[in-house]
Amino acid sequence: MTISQKILITLYNNDVAPRFDLTTEVLISSSPGRDGSVDENKTIVLAHESTEDLCQLILSEEVDVVICGGIEETFFEYLSWKRVKVLDSVAGPWERALDRVRAGRLEAGAILFDRKERKSHV
Amino acid sequence: MDAISFGQIEDLFGSPLKLPSLIDELPIGIAILDPQRRVLLLNRAYEELSGFDREAVWGIPCRYVLRTNICQQKCLAAQAHESRGPVTVEGNIINGARRKIAVRLTAVPLYDDAGNEVGFLETAEDIQALQQVSNNIHPKDGIGRIIGQSARMEELFRIIPVIAQTDSSILITGETGTGKDLTAEVIHQASDRLNGPFVKINCGTLPETLMESELFGHRKGAFTGAVSDKMGRLRTAHNGTLYLTEIGDLSLPLQVKLLTFLDDKVVYPLGSTKGFQAEVRVIAATHRNLEKMVQESLFRQDLLFRLNVVRLHLPPIRERGGDIGLLLDHFLKTFSARFEKTPKSLTQPARNFLLNYPYPGNVRELKNITEYATNICPSDVIGMDHLPAYLSEAGIAENGYDKRNGHAPLLPSKYNGREQNTGINWAAIERQLIIDTMIQANGHRSKAARSLGWGRSTLWRKMKKYGLET
Numbered sequence: 001m002t003i004s005q006k007i008l009i010t011l012y013n014n015d016v017a018p019r020f021d022l023t024t025e026v027l028i029s030s031s032p033g034r035d036g037s038v039d040e041n042k043t044i045v046l047a048h049e050s051t052e053d054l055c056q057l058i059l060s061e062e063v064d065v066v067i068c069g070g071i072e073e074t075f076f077e078y079l080s081w082k083r084v085k086v087l088d089s090v091a092g093p094w095e096r097a098l099d100r101v102r103a104g105r106l107e108a109g110a111i112l113f114d115r116k117e118r119k120s121h122v
Numbered sequence: 123m124d125a126i127s128f129g130q131i132e133d134l135f136g137s138p139l140k141l142p143s144l145i146d147e148l149p150i151g152i153a154i155l156d157p158q159r160r161v162l163l164l165n166r167a168y169e170e171l172s173g174f175d176r177e178a179v180w181g182i183p184c185r186y187v188l189r190t191n192i193c194q195q196k197c198l199a200a201q202a203h204e205s206r207g208p209v210t211v212e213g214n215i216i217n218g219a220r221r222k223i224a225v226r227l228t229a230v231p232l233y234d235d236a237g238n239e240v241g242f243l244e245t246a247e248d249i250q251a252l253q254q255v256s257n258n259i260h261p262k263d264g265i266g267r268i269i270g271q272s273a274r275m276e277e278l279f280r281i282i283p284v285i286a287q288t289d290s291s292i293l294i295t296g297e298t299g300t301g302k303d304l305t306a307e308v309i310h311q312a313s314d315r316l317n318g319p320f321v322k323i324n325c326g327t328l329p330e331t332l333m334e335s336e337l338f339g340h341r342k343g344a345f346t347g348a349v350s351d352k353m354g355r356l357r358t359a360h361n362g363t364l365y366l367t368e369i370g371d372l373s374l375p376l377q378v379k380l381l382t383f384l385d386d387k388v389v390y391p392l393g394s395t396k397g398f399q400a401e402v403r404v405i406a407a408t409h410r411n412l413e414k415m416v417q418e419s420l421f422r423q424d425l426l427f428r429l430n431v432v433r434l435h436l437p438p439i440r441e442r443g444g445d446i447g448l449l450l451d452h453f454l455k456t457f458s459a460r461f462e463k464t465p466k467s468l469t470q471p472a473r474n475f476l477l478n479y480p481y482p483g484n485v486r487e488l489k490n491i492t493e494y495a496t497n498i499c500p501s502d503v504i505g506m507d508h509l510p511a512y513l514s515e516a517g518i519a520e521n522g523y524d525k526r527n528g529h530a531p532l533l534p535s536k537y538n539g540r541e542q543n544t545g546i547n548w549a550a551i552e553r554q555l556i557i558d559t560m561i562q563a564n565g566h567r568s569k570a571a572r573s574l575g576w577g578r579s580t581l582w583r584k585m586k587k588y589g590l591e592t
Contacts, residue, residue, distance in 0.1 A: 018189045019216060070189040070216030077568050081578055089218065091186035115181035116160075 005064040006030050007101055009094045010054075011043070012069075016090045016097055020071035021051040028061055029098055051075055058084055067097050067106065149317050149361050151246035154232075157239055159184050159199045170319055170358040171225070171246055173218020175351050188246055190215050190227060199242040202229040212249065224250045248319070268304055269452055272443040278305075278434065285432050286312035291384075293369075293429045294407040296436030299486030302407040303367060305436060310363040315403055318362030321355050326371030334376055335392055338383075344393025356389045357400050364402040369429065370410035370421060381425045404429065439488065440480045449485060450476055453492035454504075466496055469505040479513070490561055511554040553588040556581070560590075 010017035011025040023046065030040045046053065055075060058066060065085045079086050090097055092112025100106035131139045142163065145152050151168035155161060161184055164176040172188050179186070185193035192198050192213045201209045210228040217223055226247045234240045270279070285292060286309045294302045303322070310320045328336055331345070339354030356364060366372075372380065383389060384404060388397040406429045415421035439446060450473075458465045468476065481487045491510055499508040506514070556570075563569040571581040 012194065018185045018193060019191065021216075022191060022194045069186065071220060072216060072222050073220040074566070076220055077566060081567055088220070091182055111178065111182055111186075113182045 006062060007065045007067065007098065008058055008061065008063040009097060010066075010068040011094055014093055014095075016067060016069055016092060016094050018069040018091070020054065020068040020075065020088070022049050023054060023068070024049055026054070026057070027094060027098075028063065031102060055079060065101060067094075067101060147361075151248075153184060153187070153244040153246070155184050155199060155242040155244060157241055159197065159242065161187055162241065166357075166360060168246060169353060170360060171217065171223070171248055172215070173353070173358070175353055178351060184244065188215050188225075188227075188244075189217075190225065192227065198227055198229040199231075199244065202231050202242060203239065206231060215246075223248055247317075268301060268308055269449055270442060270445045271448055272437075272445045274437045275442060275445060278436070281434075282309060283312050285309065285434075287314065288432075289403050290431040291404045291429050292406070292432045292434060293412075293426075294405065294434045294436065295412075296407075296409065297438045297484055298409050299481075299484030300436040300438060301485050302409075302436060303365075305434065306363070306365045306367075306405045306407060309405060310365075313363070313403065315362050319359055320363050320365065321359035321402075322365045322367060323355050324367050325376075326368035330373045330376060333372075334379070337376070338379065338389055339391035341391055341393040344391070348393070352391070354389060354391060356383060356402065357398050359402045360400045362402060364404050366404065366406040368408060369406040370408040370412055370415060374420075374422065377422045377425050381422065381428060384425075384428050438481075439484045446477055446481075446488065449488055450492060453489050454496065457493050457496040461497060463496065464502050466499060466502060466504050469503055472504055472506050472509065475506065475509070475513075490558065493561060494558065510558060512558070553590070556584060556588065556590060 007029045009027045009029070010020055010023040011027055012018060012023075017023045017025075025043060025045050027041060027043050044057070046057075051072075055078060058079065059082060063084060065087065066079060067087045067090050069089060069091065071086065071088045076086050076088060087101065087106055087108045087110075089109045090106070090112070092110070096112040097106060097110070100110070100112070131141055131144065141154075142165065145163075145165040148165060149167055151171045152165040153161060153168050154163040160181055161176075161179050162181075164172075164174075164179070164187070168188075169176055174187050184199070185197070190198075190213045192211055198209055198211060208228055208230045210226065212224065212226050214222050214224050226249050228245045230243045231239050232241045232243055268275070268279070270276070282305070292306075292309065294305055296302055306322075307320060310316065323337060325333065327333075335345075335348075335352060335354070337354050337356055339352045339357060340348050342348055342351050366380075383400075386397075387399060387401055389400045390397045412421050412426050412430075416423045416426055439449070450468075454466050454468075476488075476491070483490070491513070494510050495504045495508045499505075559570045560567070567581060567585075568578060571578045
């Protein structure tokens with residue numbers, strides 16, 4: 001089941017950015033059906049790192065869900081107070097995070113990287 | 123196979139040793155990375171600093187574990203690779219508990235016998251406490267950030283360094299706002315555990331089931347909602363100080379579990395039979411009368427004995443003589459600097475009033491009043507009309523009070539949530555209540571709403587009504 005919502009993901013190359021406050025690029029994804037629009041992804045490059053500006057962007061774009069890495073408690077609380085769901089400490093490729101959140105299967109702290117096989121040391 | 127079972131060290135000692143056993147006891151965070159800078163092994167200090175379990179983060183890029191500001195500028199390990207030697211920088215991290223912490227990081231490339239780079243060793247050290255100590259105002263009267271000249275405080279300053287050097291459990295008692303938290307921090311910073319973590323747990327904030335998970339941690343699946351392993355706060359305090367505030371609010375079942383931990387020094391997370399060693403020094407604090415609670419069977423006597431090895435009682439500010447003036451001047455100076463205002467002075471009536479007010483909220487109340495007045499006063503001189511409205515509402519400012527019996531006047535009933543038929547004054551009182559509460563909550567609106575017993579939307583509506591939303 002795909003959940004209709006507007007999602008913002010902080011980016012670091014092809015992955016979710018490790019730090020919310022150091023983000024300079026975000027992806028905003030609007031899922032089908034919202035305001036009658038079709039599925040749409042747009043990338044926004046920020047002029048500089050600024051947590052306050054990023055929060056303002058989130059609110060002005062009316063984002064429902066933020067997927068990010070580490071975020072300070074103050075800003076987590078602020079966005080939560082503004083009714084934005086924050087899934088923080090997510091690590092891995094942004095596309096995988098987007099698929100999971102659309103399917104309603106993404107949780108805070110999710111690690112989405114593929115891991116190599118461990119060698120056994122005797 | 124988990125990370126603990128690999129990393130065998132042969133030939134160094136008489137018998138084989140696992141690498142985690144070697145590095146787990148070090149007070150500095152250590153991470154071993156592969157050539158692609160993915161996590162192979164973390165020691166316990168690194169887990170505590172980052173807030174992540176080593177099993178959970180094995181094999182992922184290290185920048186998602188410590189989350190330093192350096193990672194996104196230029197990876198430290200990459201710098202070490204280029205220099206073929208150690209690189210040290212200072213930066214900050216955001217840990218798993220969403221706290222930003224100042225750290226010192228070192229990365230070193232690792233080479234095999236053939237000279238091939240096989241990975242990296244990274245160390246991480248919490249320097250937050252060291253920065254706070256160097257940034258503190260160091261008053262000539264006091265210890266650490268505790269200020270006082272009165273005989274009772276002088277006695278405290280004399281014994282704090284002595285007890286800090288022991289590892290004895292300490293019970294700090296005193297009314298709300300007397301500085302119990304600050305005293306616990308000062309003791310930690312004066313102790314040999316300064317470089318270890320200082321973990322504070324408020325035993326009164328969470329329901330029993332959540333408090334148990336917060337203290338002891340849990341395994342994934344231990345209960346509904348336990349979607350991943352969680353390291354409890356007791357374990358994160360290893361080699362440091364565990365500060366339990368409002369210990370009198372801890373439920374009896376958790377008192378039993380805490381007592382078992384204090385005796386065995388082993389933490390058993392919820393849902394797990396595997397225990398973890400946690401060597402901690404315990405400081406507890408309460409404003410309650412624990413002896414009375416023992417008599418009423420609300421607190422375990424054996425736990426009280428265990429915590430009460432050293433007892434420190436902080437006197438209420440009204441029993442500290444000239445310290446009120448000392449603290450008043452200190453806070454005026456501090457808040458003037460913080461708000462970038464010209465240093466404030468007081469009119470004589472305002473000073474007389476503040477020197478003689480009994481402060482039922484103790485130092486915290488004095489600090490809040492001074493912060494409010496410094497912020498509100500448009501000129502360099504704070505007068506009576508710049509003091510919080512609740513002081514004048516109860517007629518305290520005009521009529522004074524009787525110090526002889528030592529009882530503080532009642533605080534206005536607005537703090538108990540009962541509306542008063544005060545006509546045109548109610549809006550001003552409610553507005554002031556919101557300002558005072560926001561100051562106490564350090565601007566956190568969720569906390570302020572909870573403190574006021576309002577929903578968040580109610581607080582937002584009222585702040586908008588009074589023009590306070592920006």
